[in-house]
Amino acid sequence: MLRGKTNPDICLLSICIIISQHASILASPIEYLKGVGPLRGDLLKKELSIYTFGDLLEHFPIRHIDKTKISRIADIHPDTEYIQVVGKLLFFETIGENRAKRLVAQLRDGSGSLELAWFQGISWVQKNLTLGVDYLVFGKVGFFNGKPQIVHPEIEAFVPTVAGAKTHLEPVYPSTEKLKARGFSGRQIGKLTQQLIAQIQPKDIVENLPQALTQRLQLLPRFQAVRATHFPTSIQEYEKAIHRLKFEEFFIAQVRLNLVRLQRHKSSRGVVFEKVGDLFNDFYNHHLPFQLTGAQKRVLKEIRTDTARGRQMNRLLQGDVGSGKTIVALLSMLLAADNGYQSCLMAPTEILAQQHYTGLSSLLKDMPVRIEILTGSTKTKKRREILAALADGSLHFIVGTHALIEDPVVFNNLGFVVVDEQHRFGVAQRAKLWQKAAVPPHVLVMTATPIPRTLAMTAYGDLDYSVMDELPPGRQPITTVHRFEQARASVMEFIRTEIEKGRQAYIIYPLIEESEKMSYEDLMQGYEQVKSFFPEPKYLISMVHGRQAPDLKEANMQRFVKGETNIMVSTTVIEVGVNVPNASVMVIESTEKFGLSQLHQLRGRVGRGSEKSFCILLTGSKVSKEGRERIKIMCATNDGFLIAEKDLELRGPGDIEGTRQSGALNFKLASIVNDKELLELAKKEAEALLDKDVDLVLPENLMLKHFLQQQKGKTGWSKIS
Ligand code: ADP
Numbered sequence: 067m068l069r070g071k072t073n074p075d076i077c078l079l080s081i082c083i084i085i086s087q088h089a090s091i092l093a094s095p096i097e098y099l100k101g102v103g104p105l106r107g108d109l110l111k112k113e114l115s116i117y118t119f120g121d122l123l124e125h126f127p128i129r130h131i132d133k134t135k136i137s138r139i140a141d142i143h144p145d146t147e148y149i150q151v152v153g154k155l156l157f158f159e160t161i162g163e164n165r166a167k168r169l170v171a172q173l174r175d176g177s178g179s180l181e182l183a184w185f186q187g188i189s190w191v192q193k194n195l196t197l198g199v200d201y202l203v204f205g206k207v208g209f210f211n212g213k214p215q216i217v218h219p220e221i222e223a224f225v226p227t228v229a230g231a232k233t234h235l236e237p238v239y240p241s242t243e244k245l246k247a248r249g250f251s252g253r254q255i256g257k258l259t260q261q262l263i264a265q266i267q268p269k270d271i272v273e274n275l276p277q278a279l280t281q282r283l284q285l286l287p288r289f290q291a292v293r294a295t296h297f298p299t300s301i302q303e304y305e306k307a308i309h310r311l312k313f314e315e316f317f318i319a320q321v322r323l324n325l326v327r328l329q330r331h332k333s334s335r336g337v338v339f340e341k342v343g344d345l346f347n348d349f350y351n352h353h354l355p356f357q358l359t360g361a362q363k364r365v366l367k368e369i370r371t372d373t374a375r376g377r378q379m380n381r382l383l384q385g386d387v388g389s390g391k392t393i394v395a396l397l398s399m400l401l402a403a404d405n406g407y408q409s410c411l412m413a414p415t416e417i418l419a420q421q422h423y424t425g426l427s428s429l430l431k432d433m434p435v436r437i438e439i440l441t442g443s444t445k446t447k448k449r450r451e452i453l454a455a456l457a458d459g460s461l462h463f464i465v466g467t468h469a470l471i472e473d474p475v476v477f478n479n480l481g482f483v484v485v486d487e488q489h490r491f492g493v494a495q496r497a498k499l500w501q502k503a504a505v506p507p508h509v510l511v512m513t514a515t516p517i518p519r520t521l522a523m524t525a526y527g528d529l530d531y532s533v534m535d536e537l538p539p540g541r542q543p544i545t546t547v548h549r550f551e552q553a554r555a556s557v558m559e560f561i562r563t564e565i566e567k568g569r570q571a572y573i574i575y576p577l578i579e580e581s582e583k584m585s586y587e588d589l590m591q592g593y594e595q596v597k598s599f600f601p602e603p604k605y606l607i608s609m610v611h612g613r614q615a616p617d618l619k620e621a622n623m624q625r626f627v628k629g630e631t632n633i634m635v636s637t638t639v640i641e642v643g644v645n646v647p648n649a650s651v652m653v654i655e656s657t658e659k660f661g662l663s664q665l666h667q668l669r670g671r672v673g674r675g676s677e678k679s680f681c682i683l684l685t686g687s688k689v690s691k692e693g694r695e696r697i698k699i700m701c702a703t704n705d706g707f708l709i710a711e712k713d714l715e716l717r718g719p720g721d722i723e724g725t726r727q728s729g730a731l732n733f734k735l736a737s738i739v740n741d742k743e744l745l746e747l748a749k750k751e752a753e754a755l756l757d758k759d760v761d762l763v764l765p766e767n768l769m770l771k772h773f774l775q776q777q778k779g780k781t782g783w784s785k786i787s
């Protein structure tokens with residue numbers, strides 16, 4: 067009876083053994099591959115981080131070239147990017163000395179001639195290349211003194227293919243200058259890969275996706291996909307192969323993220339907010355200065371549900387600038403207080419913390435809750451008092467900066483943590499906070515500006531996710547224009563007319579990261595210039611920058627907030643959160659130096675009141691193509707979600723603030739910009755699979771489970787939570 071029924075554990079065990087036996091070939095050190103050896107092996111390790119056979123397999127080609135497709139040199143035109151030609155080398159010539167030394171050769175085919183140049187590996191080239199022999203040359207065409215040139219071409223002896231031979235797609239691999247200089251070009255790497263692929267078999271690259279899935283989505287088997295990504299027999303096969311591998315990357319990542327999230331849901335204990343009490347209700351019914359938007363209500367409901375469940379909430383709240391995230395945070399904090407728990411709100415800068423404190427204090431002025439602020443500049447005596455009140459539980463809310471996560475801060479019963487403008491807080495910092503309570507507090511992370519959906523799905527996919535896609539009613543869209551520096555006088559005139567109407571204006575200078583001194587000088591110069599347009603005492607100007615002592619900064623800010631000064635001249639310290647509804651003009655100097663999301667965030671400082679507001683983007687006459695693109699987008703839309711998407715497209719995921727170190731975006735082939743639909747599909751499939759089998763115990767999911775276990779430690783996933 068029992069025969070024929072396989073025990074899944076034994077089955078898994080035997081699979082593991084099979085895998086580990088055969089995985090060994092891919093784990094072999096790269097120097098053991100024929101044609102590599104210790105010297106080249108070291109180079110591959112240093113230059114491309116290729117340590118094992120497996121690493122070489124995952125070093126994917128950047129493109130394929132059709133060896134049978136040879137162009138004529140005469141066909142090169144200014145738009146030509148890459149070209150493959152066959153010709154003879156006419157002569158070599160060394161030009162320049164020492165570091166500027168380069169070797170130049172002339173390559174001629176029947177139609178014309180082309181210059182080849184080497185800056186490195188000159189002696190290798192001279193020793194190995196011969197004049198008068200036919201070479202197959204491939205490379206990126208540049209123009210030097212108007213003549214076409216290839217620097218560090220890929221070059222090899224030309225072997226004519228039989229006429230009429232079918233297309234032969236040869237992979238071209240990323241290489242480095244250093245490798246190329248040792249004659250180790252992308253093509254040589256291809257030869258190694260070819261040799262390796264010839265040695266491996268399907269069992270060396272085992273399938274990691276369930277069969278039902280690969281069948282339904284018509285995905286190539288994993289082995290075939292890896293092989294064909296390197297050596298496809300046709301363009302179609304290549305496309306299918308790359309599709310399969312990209313899907314796999316997204317799918318595995320989504321499974322991991324969802325597992326982290328689901329595991330947390332299952333296993334984490336959380337503070338229970340059993341009731342909505344008097345504080346919440348009293349505030350909601352009597353002190354709320356406006357009606358909540360539908361989006362605000364929805365998010366509150368999500369938070370309410372989450373915090374009543376007995377597991378830790380870890381929620382990312384996305385909303386555009388001005389969508390009203392603060393009030394959502396406050397109401398949640400009141401909910402915590404109703405249930406006897408303390409809350410803390412962390413802001414990325416002192417100014418912003420101060421502003422939250424002022425804003426929240428005034429909203430809470432008739433409420434029986436105590437709120438304090440703790441930052442780096444809190445005086446010792448006050449600090450001691452606050453720390454004592456936090457420890458004995460008499461303080462309900464604390465607002466602050468990083469100072470809040472320092473060791474001496476002990477809470478009596480921390481239940482709710484709000485992290486505002488989160489991208490400046492690392493994951494480790496967040497984790498430190500929730501170690502401050504026996505049961506981890508609920509965490510609400512609020513973004514400064516929206517994050518593109520695909521990025522949120524990958525970088526923050528382990529968090530629960532709320533979107534506020536609705537602005538409070540009555541907001542007038544901000545009109546944004548681009549002006550060149552020459553128009554400065556008329557821009558100042560415009561500010562004057564707004565000031566005469568009783569409005570206020572910001573003028574923002576970029577903070578140049580590499581040189582604080584330069585930023586400072588720029589700002590001072592700008593300040594003098596603004597003063598010459600707006601002389602005292604008729605006009606009053608505040609200035610705020612990073613070099614000021616905190617009290618001076620604060621005093622200058624406050625004068626502007628209270629409307630005592632007309633103009634705020636500042637660096638980007640003003641960037642986040644500052645709220646002066648009477649300000650109606652935002653002038654941004656050297657706009658080209660800012661990124662899109664930063665510009666959007668800065669612009670969000672105006673348009674906060676009922677008056678029509680304006681944003682003027684100033685630049686010099688020379689603006690890079692990307693700079694122009696950013697300005698165009700800013701002038702075209704006020705929608706932060708759209709801007710976030712564009713930002714991602716322009717800069718690529720690696721550059722989006724706060725995600726660089728997350729390790730979550732290190733896809734080898736897939737791109738969250740170009741493969742959005744595939745990501746959506748992978749997410750859907752991953753969720754469906756885990757819905758059915760969250761512990762991955764079904765036989766069809768065992769290979770996946772094993773794969774995930776093997777991968778552990780290879781990525782930064784396990785650190786996210
Ligand atoms: P952000 O989401 O950028 O942090 P804030 O919370 O600072 O936005 O809110 C921006 C402004 O909008 C504040 O002045 C706030 O008082 C106001 N506000 C928030 N919600 C509403 C609402 N539902 N109706 C009207 N005004 C609101």
Ligand code: MG
Pocket residue numbers: 391392486643
């Ligand atoms: Mg805010």
